[in-house]
Each structure stands twice: as C-alpha cells, then as structure tokens.
Amino acid sequence: MKSLLLTLLLVASAVATSHGTSRSEPYLIHPLRLKSGSGSNGASLIKGINCASWRLGVEAHNIIDWKTVPQECEEYVGNYMLGLQYRQDSQAVTREAYLYAKSLNLSRDGKDIWVFDIDETSLSNLPYYAKHGFGAVPYNATSFNEWVEVGVAPALPESKKLYKKLLSLGINVVFLTGRPLSQKHITASNLNLAGYHTWTKLIVKDVSFTDKTAVEYKSAERRKLEKSGYRIVGNIGDQWSDILGTNTGHRTFKLPDPLYYIS
Amino acid sequence: MKSLLLTLLLVASAVATSHGTSRSEPYLIHPLRLKSGSGSNGASLIKGINCASWRLGVEAHNIIDWKTVPQECEEYVGNYMLGLQYRQDSQAVTREAYLYAKSLNLSRDGKDIWVFDIDETSLSNLPYYAKHGFGAVPYNATSFNEWVEVGVAPALPESKKLYKKLLSLGINVVFLTGRPLSQKHITASNLNLAGYHTWTKLIVKDVSFTDKTAVEYKSAERRKLEKSGYRIVGNIGDQWSDILGTNTGHRTFKLPDPLYYIS
Incomplete structure (x- = not known):
C-alpha cells in the first residue's frame, strides 16, 4: 500500500515536473480507473477510515454531528494538533483574515467589530x-469544567496575532462563547493572562439558550449586536456553528478543529 | 526545517502513544509557544506558502476568490490530484452523502432529487x-472548451458510485452545470459515455445568467426546481458556489477541488 502510494506519487511528480519543461510531450494521465466497470474502483484502495480524509471532511463541513474522533484517528489527530501542520493551517486562516481586514474601508466610529469565538479560537x-x-473519548463536562476553572488556557498564537492586528486597524473585538455565566469571571481572567487585554463585549451563554443550538444562540447574540448598531465585519471560530446561521458577519473564517463538533 | 518537523512529529507521536498506555504519566505538552511574547511565534517556522494549508483553506472556504493555484503549489496540487489522497478525500465525502441519503424517509413519488454539479463532480x-x-496557469476558455467538445471526460468514480446508489434508493438526479447551452449536447453524450445513463433534468446556463455569479445562477435554477414541486434532498459540487446561496437543498456536500475557484 505504502509502496503503491509512493510509486503513484513519484509518477505524478514526474508528470508534474516534466510538465514544466516540455508541454508538447505526451502525459501519463491517471485515468481515474473509469473503464474497469464497477464504478467502485477506489474502494479496494481504502481500508477503514483515512484520517486525513476524515479531517478534511470535518473542516469542509461534509462530516457533521459526530460525537468523538474515530478511535483509529486518535494518534493521527494528536500528532496533527501537537505538530506544525495545525499551526500552519491556523496561520493560513488568520493570514487570510488579516488580508481581508486590511482591505476594508473602515469607519473608525467604534462600531466595526470582529467576533471571536473563545475555545480553540x-x-x-x-x-x-x-x-x-x-x-477520541467522549466529552466529560466535569473534567473539562475543572480545566476551564483553572483559567490557564494558552492563546492560540495565530488568533492572538490576528486580534492584535485587528485592534491596530481600529476594529473592536467581541468575544462570543458558549461558556456559561458562571465561567465569565475566570474566562475574562484567562483571556487577560493569555494576552487578550481589551474587548468591547464578552458574551457568555445565558440560561435562556440552554435548549438552543450553538447556531441559534450565536445567531441571536449577533443579531442583538447588529441591532445595537455594530457592524460585524468579520467572524472567526473553530466550529461551523460559530459562522453559520444568521447575522454571520461580512466574512467568516473557520479555524481547524478535529477535536470535537458543536452543532 | 524537515528534521525539526520530523522531531516534533516523533515527540507528538510518542505523546499520543504513551497516552494510550498510561493515563497517569505526565505529558510533554506543546505549549503553543505562548510565553515568548511576540504573538507571532509561528511565523519563523513558516516560509512562504504551506501548500497543504492552502488547500485546506480553499476547502474550508477561508481562501476565496483566488485566480490561480499559487505557483509554488503546482507540483503539490498535481501530486494530490493524481494520487490517492484526492480519491480518498472524494470517497469520504460521497460515503457521508450516501449514509445521509440512506437515512432519509423518502416519498418515492419521483419528486425527491439530488443536484449534481458536472465539472470536477x-x-x-x-x-x-x-x-x-x-x-497554476490562468484559465484558458478556448483550450478548455476544445477539451469539453471532445466529450471524453471520465467520471469521478466516487461520484458515479454515489449517483448509482442514489438512483437505487429512489432519488432522482438533476445535473446543474455552468456549461452553456451550446455544450448541452456534447455534455449529455459525455455523461452517457462516462456511465451516467439517466437523469431528470440536465440544466445548462442560460444566456440570461451571463452577468450573474454561479451562486446566483444555481440558486435561481434550484428555486425553479423547488417551485416545480421537487424536493432537493441533497446537493453535491466541488465549488462552494454549488452549495451556497438559496434553495441549497436539505444537505450539501463539497467535493475537493484545488484546481480553480468559481464565485
């Protein structure tokens, strides 16, 4: 399997390389195995879950409503999250967000805001x-809340860099999180500790939204912001529920998160 | 750089592996380099564009309105498209689409339809x-149309497999493409040649939509379908413009495509 992959990559690489030097030569094109008839040609190449494909499926919102990372992908996800790719993927998102922000014609009346999710953003x-x-193990509210209450979560460096750049452009920041009121104080403290020292609002989830989805809760809070005269020029989160729904903002950005799914 | 990456991955791998065997041991946690102060800690690790991050950014709709693949990513994209990962990524999407379709309570009155884009779908x-x-080179309408007119594009095998399974579930297929009326005949012929032998409608782009975006054109055509009594139970395409807008269908699926962007 690995040697087959390598061979294919080498062939492909040769094709791609030769392409640059001589456009008139014939190419060895991978025929997508159309002619063998079954239509299921890819299947035999794939045993179980391809974790890279699973992660892409999650990020592109094809794979939704999942409860835990597939068992066989725990090590893959761990390597990804602890390695460079997660950071580079995050940077590609925040870089694009900054390029967009820089292009905006801002009013500088304090009403241009950018919505930041908190956890994994x-x-x-x-x-x-x-x-x-x-x-890869089911969410445990007790142990997660214990961690939150310690208030020492580090910043995602790429997001903090974006945050600082947005502030310097004159865009104000609103934090909008699914964390409850009981965690508002420690969350503010944690944000400060992590280097987020200023914000226009820190919106936590009111008990009235207990039975609502994150999409409903966050849409409602964004609607209130817009009704108050704020213009949501950007919106960034790690969950699709941060950026779907209504009043999503002029442009949205999805940071990678293969750890959990919130609908 | 490569050796650093390898080292980090090995460390991460060791962490992830040890995790499975002994949960009480202390972990070496990558601290996200928070404490060094600048907030731009990731930057020094990244020279130029990380092509994997670029591709993820495209698939998650963070990187939009791009004209060509970045020059430095031509070989990467070529390897990806000709290799196994593109096929496995496609399969992860169509597998999810089928699992969803299978779960539906279908009426079997002929009105449940699934919208398929054509190119790269x-x-x-x-x-x-x-x-x-x-x-990585600018789109050339003349040469691309010459290719289309030959009518020998192969099926994307994963999509054809999904197409067949959907038909067997009793879901009808509508093809909705940005190709013009002048290419309708050759497109029908190509679909047949590639193994797509039946469809409810093959909708091509009317000249009245010439100045409209793909999102506007496809939304309008889907609206017409729904007004005619069809229920769009699913919608699959390789472009975000296939699945954004209005009347998008009950659930949408985004196939990978790092080759071009259509707004």
Missing part, C-alpha cells in the same frame, strides 16, 4: 485534550 | 488540467 484547550484522548 | 477534467498546469 482565542484560547487553546490543547493541554486538556492532550490528556483526554484528543477528542 | 460528475465528470473529471483531470486529463485536461494535468496538461495545463493543474490550475
């Missing part, structure tokens, strides 16, 4: 998830 | 793009 719970199966 | 233009820089 502004703050990283990676120290917690690294000890709790990287999302 | 039902049919693959990979033989063309392999000869034209894998999206």
Whole structure:
C-alpha cells in the first residue's frame, strides 16, 4: 500500500515536473480507473477510515454531528494538533483574515467589530485534550469544567496575532462563547493572562439558550449586536456553528478543529 | 526545517502513544509557544506558502476568490490530484452523502432529487488540467472548451458510485452545470459515455445568467426546481458556489477541488 502510494506519487511528480519543461510531450494521465466497470474502483484502495480524509471532511463541513474522533484517528489527530501542520493551517486562516481586514474601508466610529469565538479560537484547550484522548473519548463536562476553572488556557498564537492586528486597524473585538455565566469571571481572567487585554463585549451563554443550538444562540447574540448598531465585519471560530446561521458577519473564517463538533 | 518537523512529529507521536498506555504519566505538552511574547511565534517556522494549508483553506472556504493555484503549489496540487489522497478525500465525502441519503424517509413519488454539479463532480477534467498546469496557469476558455467538445471526460468514480446508489434508493438526479447551452449536447453524450445513463433534468446556463455569479445562477435554477414541486434532498459540487446561496437543498456536500475557484 505504502509502496503503491509512493510509486503513484513519484509518477505524478514526474508528470508534474516534466510538465514544466516540455508541454508538447505526451502525459501519463491517471485515468481515474473509469473503464474497469464497477464504478467502485477506489474502494479496494481504502481500508477503514483515512484520517486525513476524515479531517478534511470535518473542516469542509461534509462530516457533521459526530460525537468523538474515530478511535483509529486518535494518534493521527494528536500528532496533527501537537505538530506544525495545525499551526500552519491556523496561520493560513488568520493570514487570510488579516488580508481581508486590511482591505476594508473602515469607519473608525467604534462600531466595526470582529467576533471571536473563545475555545480553540482565542484560547487553546490543547493541554486538556492532550490528556483526554484528543477528542477520541467522549466529552466529560466535569473534567473539562475543572480545566476551564483553572483559567490557564494558552492563546492560540495565530488568533492572538490576528486580534492584535485587528485592534491596530481600529476594529473592536467581541468575544462570543458558549461558556456559561458562571465561567465569565475566570474566562475574562484567562483571556487577560493569555494576552487578550481589551474587548468591547464578552458574551457568555445565558440560561435562556440552554435548549438552543450553538447556531441559534450565536445567531441571536449577533443579531442583538447588529441591532445595537455594530457592524460585524468579520467572524472567526473553530466550529461551523460559530459562522453559520444568521447575522454571520461580512466574512467568516473557520479555524481547524478535529477535536470535537458543536452543532 | 524537515528534521525539526520530523522531531516534533516523533515527540507528538510518542505523546499520543504513551497516552494510550498510561493515563497517569505526565505529558510533554506543546505549549503553543505562548510565553515568548511576540504573538507571532509561528511565523519563523513558516516560509512562504504551506501548500497543504492552502488547500485546506480553499476547502474550508477561508481562501476565496483566488485566480490561480499559487505557483509554488503546482507540483503539490498535481501530486494530490493524481494520487490517492484526492480519491480518498472524494470517497469520504460521497460515503457521508450516501449514509445521509440512506437515512432519509423518502416519498418515492419521483419528486425527491439530488443536484449534481458536472465539472470536477460528475465528470473529471483531470486529463485536461494535468496538461495545463493543474490550475497554476490562468484559465484558458478556448483550450478548455476544445477539451469539453471532445466529450471524453471520465467520471469521478466516487461520484458515479454515489449517483448509482442514489438512483437505487429512489432519488432522482438533476445535473446543474455552468456549461452553456451550446455544450448541452456534447455534455449529455459525455455523461452517457462516462456511465451516467439517466437523469431528470440536465440544466445548462442560460444566456440570461451571463452577468450573474454561479451562486446566483444555481440558486435561481434550484428555486425553479423547488417551485416545480421537487424536493432537493441533497446537493453535491466541488465549488462552494454549488452549495451556497438559496434553495441549497436539505444537505450539501463539497467535493475537493484545488484546481480553480468559481464565485
């Protein structure tokens, strides 16, 4: 399997390389195995779950409503989250967000805001998830809340960099989180500790939204912001529920998160 | 750089592996380099564009309105498209689509439809793009149309498999493409040649939509379908413009496509 993959990559690489030098030569094109008839040609190449494909499926919102990371992908997800790719993937998102922000014609009346989610966006719970199966074991509210109450989650550096750049552009920041009122104080303290020292609002989830989805809760709070005269020029989160629904903002950005899914 | 990456991955791998064997041991947690102060800690690790991050950014709709694949990613994209990962990523999407379709309570009155895009969804233009820089050179309408007029694009096997399974479930298929009326005949012929032998409608782009975006055109056509009494139970395409807008269908699926962007 690995040698087959390598061979294919080498062939492909040769094709791609030769392409640059001589456009008139014939190419060896992978025929997508159309002619063998069954239509299920890819299947034999794939045993079980391809964890890279699973992660892409999650990020592109094809795989939804999942409860835990597939068991066989725990190590893959752990390596991804602790390695460089997660950071580079995050940077590609925040870089794009900054390029967009820089292009805006801002009013500088204090009403241009950017909505930041907190968990796995502004703050990283990676120290917690690294000890709790990287999302491959079911969510445990008790132990997660204990971690939150310590208030030492580090910043996701790429998000903090974006945050600082947005502030310097004159865009104000609103934090909008699914954390409850009981955690508002420690969350503010944690944000400060992690280097987020200023914000226009820190919105936590009111008990009236207990039976609502994150999409409903966050849409409602964003609607209130817009009714108050704020213009949501950008919105960033790690969950699709941060950026779907209504009043999503002029442009949205999805940070990677293969650890958990919130609908 | 490569050796650093390898070292980090090995460390991460060791952490992830030890995790499975002994939960009480202390972990070496990557601290996200929070304490060094600048907030731009990731930057020094990253030179230029990380092509895997670029591709993820495209698939998660963070990177939009791009004209061509970044030059430095041509070989990466070529390898990806010709290799196994593209196929496995496609399979992860169509597998999810089938699991969803199977779960539906269908009426079997002929009104449940699934919308399929054509290029890079039902049919693959990979033989063309392999000869034209894998999206890294600007789109050339003349040469692309010459390729389309030959009518020999192969099926994307994963989509064809989904198509057959959907038909067997009693879901009808509507093809909705940005191809013009002048290419309708050859497109029907190509679909047949590639193994798509039946459809409820093959909708091509009317000249009245010439100045409209793909999102506007496809939304309008889907609206017409729903007004005619069809229920769009699913919608699959390789572009975000296939699945954004209005009347998107009960659930949407985004196939991978790092070759081009259509707004």
